[in-house]
Each structure stands twice: as structure tokens, then as C-alpha cells.
Amino acid sequence: MDALVEVSGLTKRYGGTLAVDGVDLKVLPGEVYGFLGPNGAGKTTTLRILTGLIAPTSGTVRVLGGRPGDAAVLKGTGSMIESPAFYPYLSGLDNLRLLAEYAGVSRQRIDEVLELVDLTDRAKDRFSTYSLGMKQRLGVAAALLKDPELVILDEPTNGLDPAGMRDMRRLIRELGTEGRTVLLSSHLLGEVQQICDRVGIINAGRMVAEHNVDELRGEQELVVRATPKDTAQAILTRFGSVHQYDDTLRVQVDPAQAAEVNRVLVEAGIAVSELHTTERALEDIFFELTTELSTGEEKTDVG
Numbered sequence: 001m002d003a004l005v006e007v008s009g010l011t012k013r014y015g016g017t018l019a020v021d022g023v024d025l026k027v028l029p030g031e032v033y034g035f036l037g038p039n040g041a042g043k044t045t046t047l048r049i050l051t052g053l054i055a056p057t058s059g060t061v062r063v064l065g066g067r068p069g070d071a072a073v074l075k076g077t078g079s080m081i082e083s084p085a086f087y088p089y090l091s092g093l094d095n096l097r098l099l100a101e102y103a104g105v106s107r108q109r110i111d112e113v114l115e116l117v118d119l120t121d122r123a124k125d126r127f128s129t130y131s132l133g134m135k136q137r138l139g140v141a142a143a144l145l146k147d148p149e150l151v152i153l154d155e156p157t158n159g160l161d162p163a164g165m166r167d168m169r170r171l172i173r174e175l176g177t178e179g180r181t182v183l184l185s186s187h188l189l190g191e192v193q194q195i196c197d198r199v200g201i202i203n204a205g206r207m208v209a210e211h212n213v214d215e216l217r218g219e220q221e222l223v224v225r226a227t228p229k230d231t232a233q234a235i236l237t238r239f240g241s242v243h244q245y246d247d248t249l250r251v252q253v254d255p256a257q258a259a260e261v262n263r264v265l266v267e268a269g270i271a272v273s274e275l276h277t278t279e280r281a282l283e284d285i286f287f288e289l290t291t292e293l294s295t296g297e298e299k300t301d302v303g
């Protein structure tokens, strides 16, 4: 399967700051890929390079088989990098019309994208009257106008309230299920876990890990609080390795087996007062990796 985005040894230096430091990245057709990292990790810089907005210092970058910024690549890529810029005094619809005219897109496609981002009812209102969530969704609509194969979204839920985040996540999942390839950045673990198929973790300009989100889910643990604890622990070892954490037991077992674990414990006369899954897996990996690196070599090179 040919990757839609293929980045190798990508580096970007701003004066003395190494913003991106030898990043390798592959985004495969049809996947929703999450580019996860804390603020300042180098996500926006990488996405700006992929969309041809800035040039890399070194490394190779292929997007849709071509170079970022090439006409054919631009045609097949829709993006929203940082806050989308629109004319505040024009309606959402008129803003899209302007972009559509420039890109040679039909009126029908404008209606389709407005429908997709759930802005049909407010399309004729001025952009300045939109909520932040609506502004971001219009940004996604603009990115989708050309019916692109690849959609690149930089922190699409940033600054949104919980309802706005939910709508945006739903929209991105929809894009994924309709077969589009999506590359998005985020600093939110839970978000990436909810909407992405694969995740690349970046910290201090370096890719520190790449995971299949399903595998990570499988690595989740069950948290069990039960008495008597010793007997519970002995029973739980049948399901997977068990370790104690505070006064709970943590079992490495597929969370889908939670009901079965509960049944077996209760049938053995154990009182179960708490049983839930934990999202520690991705969090642990993330913090382990980012702490390791941030205490390691400095990313700022003043030489």
C-alpha cells in the first residue's frame, strides 16, 4: 500500500531552535492518523511543511506521491492549519463561494460540504456571528471543497467547548469512515484515542513512538477494588498479569472481558466495589516518553 504522506529525516530549524528533528512519518490510504504531542513539540511546523507553507531545512517529504506545494498535490490535499481565516463581514456561504471560485468548485459541492459540517442552516449568517465551533467547522468545509483525498487538520478541536469538540470529533470520524485519509494533530490523548486509527507521538521535535490505537486499547488495564484482596488477586491472575496500585488491583486484560472478570469474582464470594478500565496505557506511554526526552538532550541548539 503506497503511503499518502511519506516523511523521512525531516528537520526544520528556526535560527537556533530545532523545531523538527529527524521526523519519520507515514500516513496510509484511508486511515485517520493522529499526530500527538504537547505544545511546542513541532506538530504545526511539520504540518506546515506537508502543506507546502514552509520549506524544510532537510529531509525528504512526499505527499500524494509529489512534493508539497506542487499543483497536483495541492489539488488533492485539503487543510486547516491554525485558525482558518475568513472574511468576518461575509456569510459562511459567501466565504466558501469565494474559495470555490478560486478552486473551480461547483455550487453543488458548496452545499454538500455545508451539509457535511452541519452548517446549512447558518450558511447565510455572517461569519463574525459564528461560534468558535462553527468557525472551525467552516474551516473544515473549506478544506473539503476540492473533495481532497487527503485532509490535514491542525488541532481542529483547539479552544472548542465540550459540545464543539464532540461535533468536530464526530465530523472527523465521518471523514474517516467515508474513506478519506485524515492527518490531524492534537495534544489530547483521549481525543486521538477516540478518533484515530494510528498515532504518532512527537516530543521536542522528535517522533518518539508510533502505535496502532487498537493495540493500545488492548493494552488497557482493568482496575479492580475487591475484598478480600488476596483471594481476588489469586483469581485475577487467571486473566492476566496483576499488580497492585494504591489499594486497587490492576489486571492486564482486554477491557471487553470486564463482565466475565466480575462474574468470576462474584461467584467466588468476593465483594467487588469497583471495576473499570483505565486509559493509563496511552497516557503512561506518552508521559514516559515525553519525560524521558525532556530530561534528555536539549532541543534548542544555540551553536
Ligand SMILES: Nc1ncnc2c1ncn2[C@@H]1O[C@H](COP(=O)(O)OP(=O)(O)OP(=O)(O)O)[C@@H](O)[C@H]1O
Residues within 6 Å of the ligand: 014, 017, 018, 019, 037, 038, 039, 040, 041, 042, 043, 044, 045, 046, 155, 187
Ligand atoms: N516561525 C517560527 N520562528 C521561530 N520559532 C518557531 C517558529 N514557529 C515555531 N517555532 C518554534 O518551533 C517549535 C515547535 O513549534 P510548533 O508550533 O511546530 O509546535 P506545536 O507542536 O505545533 O505546538 P503548538 O500546539 O503549541 O502549536 C517551538 O519551540 C516554537 O517556538
